[in-house]
Amino acid sequence: MALIRHADIWFPSFARGRMERWLRPKPKPERLWFTLADHFEPLWRQAGEDLAEERVRAWRKGWPEISRRNVDSTGRGAQYSFFYPQEEYRAQFLDRLAEMVRMGLGDVEVHLHHCNDTEAGFIEKIEGFTRRLHNDHALLRKVDGKLTFGFIHGNWALDNSRPDGLWCGLNNEITLLRRLNCYADFTMPSGGDATQARQVNQIYWAIDDPAKPRSHDRGPVVRVGQWEPGDLLMIPGPIGVRWGEGRFRVRLEAGELAANDVATAARVRRWLDLAPSIGSDIFVKLHTHGAQDRNVAALLSGELDNVFRLLTAECHRRQVELHYVTAWEMRQAVERAARGAKPVSQASGVERRALESSL
Numbered sequence: 303m304a305l306i307r308h309a310d311i312w313f314p315s316f317a318r319g320r321m322e323r324w325l326r327p328k329p330k331p332e333r334l335w336f337t338l339a340d341h342f343e344p345l346w347r348q349a350g351e352d353l354a355e356e357r358v359r360a361w362r363k364g365w366p367e368i369s370r371r372n373v374d375s376t377g378r379g380a381q382y383s384f385f386y387p388q389e390e391y392r393a394q395f396l397d398r399l400a401e402m403v404r405m406g407l408g409d410v411e412v413h414l415h416h417c418n419d420t421e422a423g424f425i426e427k428i429e430g431f432t433r434r435l436h437n438d439h440a441l442l443r444k445v446d447g448k449l450t451f452g453f454i455h456g457n458w459a460l461d462n463s464r465p466d467g468l469w470c471g472l473n474n475e476i477t478l479l480r481r482l483n484c485y486a487d488f489t490m491p492s493g494g495d496a497t498q499a500r501q502v503n504q505i506y507w508a509i510d511d512p513a514k515p516r517s518h519d520r521g522p523v524v525r526v527g528q529w530e531p532g533d534l535l536m537i538p539g540p541i542g543v544r545w546g547e548g549r550f551r552v553r554l555e556a557g558e559l560a561a562n563d564v565a566t567a568a569r570v571r572r573w574l575d576l577a578p579s580i581g582s583d584i585f586v587k588l589h590t591h592g593a594q595d596r597n598v599a600a601l602l603s604g605e606l607d608n609v610f611r612l613l614t615a616e617c618h619r620r621q622v623e624l625h626y627v628t629a630w631e632m633r634q635a636v637e638r639a640a641r642g643a644k645p646v647s648q649a650s651g652v653e654r655r656a657l658e659s660s661l
Contacts, residue, residue: 306494306543306552306553306554307494307495308494308495308496308498309494309554311496311498311499311500312491312498312499312500312502312541314500315500315501315502315503316502316503316541316542316543319502319503328579329581329582330582331574331579331582331583331584331620331622332582332583332622332623333582333583333584333622333623333625334574334577334583334584334585334586334617334622334623334624334625335583335584335585335586335625335627335631335632335635336374336586336588336613336624336625336626336627337381337383337586337587337588337626337627337628337629337631337632338380338381338382338383338559338588338589338590339383339385339411339454339488339539339587339588339589339590339629340382340383340384340385340589340590340591340592340593341385341387341413341454341456341589341590341591341592342384342385342386342387342399342413342591342592342593343387343390343413343591343593343594344357344358344390344392344395344593345390345392346591346593346594351392354390354392354395354593355394355395357593357595357598358395358398358399358593359398360598360602361398361399361402361592361593361598361602362398362399362401362402364602365382365402365407365408365602366402366405366407368380368602368606368607368610369381369382369407369408371607371610372606372607372610372611372614372626373626374623374624374625374626375617375623375624375625376625378625378626379407379626380606380610380626381407381408381409381626381627381628381631382402382408382409382628383408383409383410383411383452383488383628383629383630384399384408384409384410384411384592385410385411385412385413385452385453385454385488385629386399386410386411386412386413386435387413387414387415387456388412388413388414388427388428388431389414389415389416389427391431391434393438393439396410396435396438396439396441397439399439399441400439400440400441403440403441404440408628409441409628409629409630410435410439410441410442411442411451411452411453411454411488411629411630412428412431412432412435412451412452412453412454412484413453413454413455413456414427414428414431414453414454414455414456415456415457415469416456416469416470416471417468417470417471418468418471419470419471419472420471420472421472421474421478424472424475424478425478425481425482428451428478428479428482429482432449432451432482433449435451436449443630445483445485448483449483450483450484450485451482451483451484451485452484452485452486452487452488452629452630452633453479453484453486453487453488453489454487454488454489454589455470455475455487455489457469457497458489458492458495458497458498459497460475460476460487460489460490460497460518461473461475461476461508461510461515461516461517461518462475462515462516463496463497463499463515463518464496464497465496467515473511473512473513473514473515473517474510474512474513476508476510476518476533476534477510477512477533479533479534480510480533480534484534485535485630485633486534486535486536486537486629486632486633486636487508487518487534487535487536487537488537488538488539488587488589488629489538490502490518490536490538490539490541491538491539491540491541491556491557492556493541493554493556493558494554494556498541499516499518499519499520499536499538500519500520501519501520501521501536502538502541502542503538503540503541503542503576503577503578504523504524504538504578505523505524505535505536505537505538505578505580505585505636506520506521506522506523506524506536507521507522507524507530507531507532507533507534507535507536508521508532508533508534508535508536509521509522509532509533510533510534517533518534518536521536524580524636524640525580525581525640526580526581526639526640526642527640527641527642528640529637529640529641535633535636537578537585537587537629537632537633537636538587539556539557539586539587539588539589540555540556540557540572540573540576540577540586541554541555541556541557541576542555542572542576543555544568544569544572555569555572555573555576557573557586557587557588557589558588558589558590559588559589559590559597559601559605559606559609560590560591560596560597560600561596561597561599561600561601561605562596564600564605564608565605565608565609565612566612567612567615567616570609570612570613570616571616573586573588574586574616574620580636580639580640581639581642583635583639584622585632585635585636587629587632588609
């Protein structure tokens with residue numbers, strides 16, 4: 303494990319989880335909920351407006367066809383969640399993403415890079431950005447009359463978790479996200495980075511200590527019959543080790559799709575084996591940086607089709623229902639699983655509308 307940086311942070315939790323699954327096998331999975339969370343940064347590497355526009359246009363052109371070609375067990379097309387950075391706001395880019403949201407192909411949520419921030423500055427950034435997304439682009443949604451959003455922290459530094467204190471500055475960031483009505487965080491895993499949370503491969507609640515950083519390191523696990531909201535719901539992707547690939551006999555698996563780390567049948571099996579579960583539901587959240595040029599080319603020219611093909615085959619092999627969902631829909635599925643409620647996908651039209659309006 304010395305070959306994997308900062309494995310000392312997460313490996314103990316990973317090892318305990320594997321041992322617990324061996325000693326106390328969980329129920330056979332019946333449903334798999336799958337979401338793609340993109341740290342979508344069109345201005346990556348200080349790109350000019352023309353290049354950034356080209357990146358967004360590529361997704362607007364390519365994603366609808368990929369979604370159409372790849373459907374889940376209910377016949378619904380694949381879904382995509384664009385976590386768009388507040389500091390890169392451009393109305394024309396959000397308009398193109400909003401078109402795909404209106405087509406039923408995905409959703410847009412909140413991404414933020416910030417450094418040495420203040421409480422007032424953070425609140426101003428999030429409130430201003432979420433209002434703009436909602437008022438100008440008809441994005442996000444309201445729950446009990448308040449805008450709600452999913453969140454990914456830039457540079458992985460949620461709750462001031464970098465040892466050097468860069469790329470955040472707020473020890474009470476989790477409290478602020480709760481106050482601002484964030485419905486879940488999708489930042490983790492950060493893999494071989496020092497910001498990685500210690501608790502892995504579980505959906506859990508972060509309980510904030512506003513005087514200290516890294517309050518998401520550990521928290522109460524969400525289980526069937528145990529839905530007691532804390533400060534911030536953590537929905538992480540898979541993290542662990544995988545073996546036997548080329549000259550790298552042991553390497554990190556952190557649920558990232560990239561041009562230099564594509565999906566294979568073995569990786570898909572690993573995602574499902576590592577995925578958090580609640581009763582007979584399992585939850586796979588992958589991430590990518592889909593506006594980086596080499597990833598744009600790889601993802602849209604075959605790699606996403608490859609992911610969905612392999613995922614469908616593995617679910618068929620395991621006799622598990624496959625459900626493509628947005629980040630928001632995954633959060634809903636988590637709560638329903640914890641409450642023991644009927645999944646929306648299995649409800650009648652009337653029941654489905656009632657279930658959706660209950661959250």
